[in-house]
Amino acid sequence: MITPFQVAYKNLLRKKVRTLLTLVGITLSTWVLVSLFGFNRGYEKALNRDIENMGYQLMVMAKGCPYEAATMMLQGGTGLRYMDQSMVNDIIKEAEVDKITPILMQAFFDPNKGESGGIAGYFGVDPATYPAMKPFFRFRSGGWFHDNSAPEVVMGYEAAELEQREVGDMTLVPEKNVQLKVVGILERTGTQDDGTIFVPLKTLQRIAGIDKITTIGIKVKKDADITKLENKLYQLKDVQVVSFSQVKQTIMKLISTARVMVLSIAIVAILIAMAGVVNTVLMSVLERLQEIGILKTMGAMPGDIFRLVWTETLILCSIGGIAGIGFAFLFARATDLLMRRILPYAPSGGLVAIDGKLALLTLGSIITTGLLSGLYPAWKAGRVRPLESIRRDG
Amino acid sequence: MTIESNVLLEARGLTRVYHRGSEKIQAVDGVSLTIRRGEFVSFMGPSGSGKTTLVNLLGCLDNPSAGELDIAGRNIFGGGKILGERDLTRVRRELFGYIFQNFYLIPTLTVRENVALPLAFYRKPGVETEVERLLAMLGMEHRMEHLPEQISGGEMQRVAIARALVNRPEILLADEPTGNLDSKRSGEIGEILKDLNRNAGLTIVMVSHNPELARLGGRLVEMRDGQAYET
Numbered sequence A: 001m002i003t004p005f006q007v008a009y010k011n012l013l014r015k016k017v018r019t020l021l022t023l024v025g026i027t028l029s030t031w032v033l034v035s036l037f038g039f040n041r042g043y044e045k046a047l048n049r050d051i052e053n054m055g056y057q058l059m060v061m062a063k064g065c066p067y068e069a070a071t072m073m074l075q076g077g078t079g080l081r082y083m084d085q086s087m088v089n090d091i092i093k094e095a096e097v098d099k100i101t102p103i104l105m106q107a108f109f110d111p112n113k114g115e116s117g118g119i120a121g122y123f124g125v126d127p128a129t130y131p132a133m134k135p136f137f138r139f140r141s142g143g144w145f146h147d148n149s150a151p152e153v154v155m156g157y158e159a160a161e162l163e164q165r166e167v168g169d170m171t172l173v174p175e176k177n178v179q180l181k182v183v184g185i186l187e188r189t190g191t192q193d194d195g196t197i198f199v200p201l202k203t204l205q206r207i208a209g210i211d212k213i214t215t216i217g218i219k220v221k222k223d224a225d226i227t228k229l230e231n232k233l234y235q236l237k238d239v240q241v242v243s244f245s246q247v248k249q250t251i252m253k254l255i256s257t258a259r260v261m262v263l264s265i266a267i268v269a270i271l272i273a274m275a276g277v278v279n280t281v282l283m284s285v286l287e288r289l290q291e292i293g294i295l296k297t298m299g300a301m302p303g304d305i306f307r308l309v310w311t312e313t314l315i316l317c318s319i320g321g322i323a324g325i326g327f328a329f330l331f332a333r334a335t336d337l338l339m340r341r342i343l344p345y346a347p348s349g350g351l352v353a354i355d356g357k358l359a360l361l362t363l364g365s366i367i368t369t370g371l372l373s374g375l376y377p378a379w380k381a382g383r384v385r386p387l388e389s390i391r392r393d394g
Numbered sequence B: 001m002t003i004e005s006n007v008l009l010e011a012r013g014l015t016r017v018y019h020r021g022s023e024k025i026q027a028v029d030g031v032s033l034t035i036r037r038g039e040f041v042s043f044m045g046p047s048g049s050g051k052t053t054l055v056n057l058l059g060c061l062d063n064p065s066a067g068e069l070d071i072a073g074r075n076i077f078g079g080g081k082i083l084g085e086r087d088l089t090r091v092r093r094e095l096f097g098y099i100f101q102n103f104y105l106i107p108t109l110t111v112r113e114n115v116a117l118p119l120a121f122y123r124k125p126g127v128e129t130e131v132e133r134l135l136a137m138l139g140m141e142h143r144m145e146h147l148p149e150q151i152s153g154g155e156m157q158r159v160a161i162a163r164a165l166v167n168r169p170e171i172l173l174a175d176e177p178t179g180n181l182d183s184k185r186s187g188e189i190g191e192i193l194k195d196l197n198r199n200a201g202l203t204i205v206m207v208s209h210n211p212e213l214a215r216l217g218g219r220l221v222e223m224r225d226g227q228a229y230e231t
């Protein structure tokens, strides 16, 4: 026995190219839509995780542009100004401060890195206070330095990979020609820390010939008023305060502008795809007026014809929607890379987070929109009078 | 059984007026006739004489401008009431099967699927086996899985006949069923219709240009200028 559903899908096979083009339209717009929604959620999640993994909520550094500074910090930046280490002792007195750690960032030019040399970033950290900021660090092998002036390094996962170092090996600080011993290699964290080389603060100060620091990381007490502490820190001379919640807000604001643009593109794409659906289904109705008339002489009610044509829309939108979601899943990595190239700042980890719920939600909205666009052709087909259509070809 | 109860279809003063601009065309002009169960009635007449318009009224494909029509003891048209699409469809699928000059098979469906198609919308009890039975009866059992484009015109009309009969209609309405066929195929279709009338007792109302075919039925009605004359 034949069902109306079979009649509908066999009809779509009649004009294969037209059907295919319509499907491509729906697929592409679904793909864009899912990826966009996925990005919307993924980006914020990734950003939160990045900030969480900083270990501290506030950063104090010598004056400069705060956004630039924050970006540099997140990316393992270079070229910052210096401040006195005694600042640490002033800040620690504040009631809101839970933990505090001084950091010296240094960058040396390594002629052997990459094609034409590159910058190697070093973090001078205090083994007494820094590890407490990053309790989630796991060592693949080895452990932290023995003391604050030991000639040792701890390497991030990727830094060790890149230089092919194991615990016990020596590594050379470029530009300065100082040999240091690798005592620990971290597990992958999925953050900027993976590419960082950690050196005891005093050791790095000695190598660089500087007795200052670039940054102070501050962990605020639970339930303490961050804003109040921020305001107090602003009173300190020649420093700027970077609050990661502010950084996050700024970045999210930048992103949302980009997002509105992409969303409008997606909506236009969907409108075009839906116009394609209306066109395809309407054409196929107009081409089949006689067939539809004959179906009516066979006993098909206007509602039967309506459903038959509507089913065609449903088939198109379901297949196109599912394919689009499939592509979105399949090419999530590629979308990720693309977004990274477009965006001003991209946190590490997956930017595009698509899950079953989001996929179903998008599929639901595509099918709903599709069914709405199918209303008119289906209604038109339902109204075909058997006689007129049969008479039409005499 | 009385003669009275054998009346299947009764038309009284059926009239259909078409309006073409300000001009009124009296395509069917007060036709009254009675068709009994098991009759094979042929309508002949020149082109434009109103044959198609009349059988479309008898077959409930169209509303008359005036006049009355009873089918199987039920009043269908009369008293100025106009039936909507849904009501007409209900009458049609209960009582009629139709074939036309063009076969109107669905090109994407196989022969078997085409014949089964009406059952997707409406199915009288016990007709599930009709598809195979009818196709076998019409000598089409070896063509069941073919597409319409793979069979000849005569075969297409057989498929159309099977499709028209799959829901066991009371009346088969055939408007120039051989108009697109050569004389050999035409004769074959004529024989099939005659068999269906004789052996299955199917009531047939047919329009034909072809005098030989028109004479197959027991009863011939001449149409001229929208009026019907028994001969």
Ligand SMILES: Nc1ncnc2c1ncn2[C@@H]1O[C@H](COP(=O)(O)OP(=O)(O)O)[C@@H](O)[C@H]1O
Pocket: A391, B018, B019, B020, B025, B027, B045, B046, B047, B048, B049, B050, B051, B052, B053, B054
């Ligand atoms: N839909 C229509 N609108 C206007 N005039 C029509 C329509 N259908 C048929 N006619 C006219 O009605 C008359 C009868 O037509 P028809 O019943 O098709 O004749 P036949 O089938 O005998 O050739 C013709 O003059 C034809 O032009």
Ligand SMILES: [Mg+2]
Pocket: B051, B052, B053
């Ligand atoms: Mg005609």
